[in-house]
Amino acid sequence: MKTFSYTVKDEVGIHARPAGLLAKKAKEFQSTITLEKDGKSAAATKLMAIMGMGVKCGDTVNITVEGADEDTAAAAMEEFFKTNL
């Protein structure tokens, strides 16, 4: 299992567009990717759940990656957050 956390810098937070891109990215991997913020968690592939977390600018999200390709997946996800959020 790999974990990392990321503080969102995009001023409008994780709204529809980044959530869509995030879910698309997460689906590329076999590993289960989970987002967690303030006790609320969501599978990164579940678009509605991600949007439902209501992540805003300045919020810190903890990301857990678990599965066969967790190393690649975690690196890719971290890269995704940095470039998109």
Add this chain to the structure above:
Amino acid sequence: MKDRVFGVLQRVGRSFMLPIALLPVAGLLLGIGSSFTNPTTIETYNLGGIIYEGGVLYTVLDIMSRTGSAVFDNLALLFAMGVAIGMAKKEKEVAALSGAIAYLVMNTAISVLIMANGGVEAMAANSTTSVLGITTLQMGVFGGIIVGLGVAALHNKFYNIELPQVLAFFGGTRFVPIVCTVVYLIVGIIMFFLWPFVQLGISKLGTLVLNSGYAGTWIYGTLERALIPFGLHHVFYMPFWQTELGGSMIIDGNVVTGAQNIFFAELASKSTDVFSVSATRFMSGKFPFMIFGLPAAAFAMYRAARHEKKKVVGGLLMSAALTSMLTGITEPLEFTFIFVAPLMYAVHCVLAGLSYMIMHIFNVGVGMTFSGGAIDLTLFGILQGNHKTNWIWIVIVGLIYAVVYYFVFYFMITKMNLGTPGREADDIEPKLYRRSDVEAAKSDKSSGGASDIVSALILKGLGGKGNLSDVDCCATRLRITVIDVEKVADSLLKQSGASGVIRKGNGVQVIYGPRVSVIKSNLETFIDSPQSDDPDSVLGDSEKHTEEDRKREQSAPSSSTANIVMYSHLNGIVVMLEDVEDEVFSQKILGEGIAVEPTEGKLYAPCDGRVDSVFDTKHAINILSAEGAEVLLHIGIDTVKLGGKHFEAHVSDGQEIKKGDLLISFDIEAIKAEGCKVTTPLIISNTDEYSSITSAAQGKVLAGDEIIKIN
């Protein structure tokens, strides 16, 4: 019922605009003219040298004052005619004539009864007035409004009456003034007996005011405002201004009674150190809301107006605000919202009352000749010196009032979607889709015949000639009142080139855009032609085509084998997801779905279910449908950047909803003005869980029409 009452009020409000447009000018004439011909003003400022009776300047000012007051004195007549014109469905000029006649008849009937009962002396003080030389009851604008409404009702009922052959000459529109005369003769008699009771109740309230200190001042101020539309404020405040009800005082050895008399006696007296607040408490409260509050309210209305209407309403509102500010004549402004937004007027009354009370508490002693504008403030406040009048509090409180009025009014208008000037919902989207069949029909026939086909389609779509009760149009819509709304066929109307059809009770609005006036006159010509009895004869082939369309539309739902159906979330035009100008949607990154280009800023639930989350920015909402579909509704493209502006959510997270519930309302024009598109995709965000998602609609849709099927 509620819709109908609202509709009537809207029309009354609109019909006021004609006379109201005149008031600012009349107000300025009256305000400036009367201030400088007032003997007290002339005396106090030693203007006697240049302004004296018989002199040129005095005469000019006097003409201004009197012509201005000619308008105000006859306001009731203007409203009697103006409302009749506005409310009449056809032959409006006859309604105007009838309104004038009915008003004269009603007042004359009252006048005769007053004489028969012992003349004006036998009536309660201040309860009578002279209108157009007729001594009658003081009913103010209210008298004109009951005439206008009644006449319009009679007119709409009788303007096309057919009388027996012998009396045929008196039929049709000629019958209207006749019936109005008879009815308002009776109304006049009834009012003579009824109105004094209303007046009596008001003067009883006066006694209450006097016995309750600061609270009394508040009640006084609130009532004075609340009575304005009924013309009863004179009955109410005059006793305070002119009789011992407003107090009595010995000034320079003379007994002076009445608040206004006391103030002017003190003004004339050399021995006045401080003006008596016990008198001015019935006057000073006008200044803060007239100079500061109401103009701020006008600004709020301007800000809340639709973008493209701002120029037009700006002129009206600014001149009305200036009149209020300068002369303290507030009717031009107040009548712009009193009928379209009565609740706003109620708030205004309460705030006005508070203004009186605050002035009382701060011992502000500024009087006035007749109202609380900047002219009177300058003459009777500022120039008297703060030590005598405490006028500075008017400015301090006034500035606070400006802020309060602005925010309260702006909030009320936008949150409650009140129809203040410039917000009337008569604008639409530019047409995005062509009705190819109509275009084809047009090119087939010569240009002359084309409009007939359109008219025939419209007429058939409206259920035929016999189904029409009233045809009118505004800037972009055909507004029709039909007898049986069931007979209206939206598909035919859309075939005729309409971009939308809206129904409210028996009212149908067909949206065509600016060319509607031509469509309307063509339709009217067509209705008058013999062909209109059988529109099918004109339609020929294109009509058959339409029938096929309808059959296809009707058969579509029954052949459906979908597990889950989503219904359109808006009124508008279907846009395929691939065509949405945002790759997140068009490349289906968020999932399959469909989009609608809305023609109305209202987002409805596409299915039964539960609100999963409303975005903080209120431009999007996630819904978990009862069947488990995860639905994202996203209003507009890039609208996240608006940060919630122009959106209002009506539901919250976790709330259970039914198909068709209003979820979010939004201001299409304002959003477009910010440079965003309003195309609104409906996305199934758990698309992966289904085998197919197909669109079930194209072209125009109404909220609640089937839009996609999910298997």
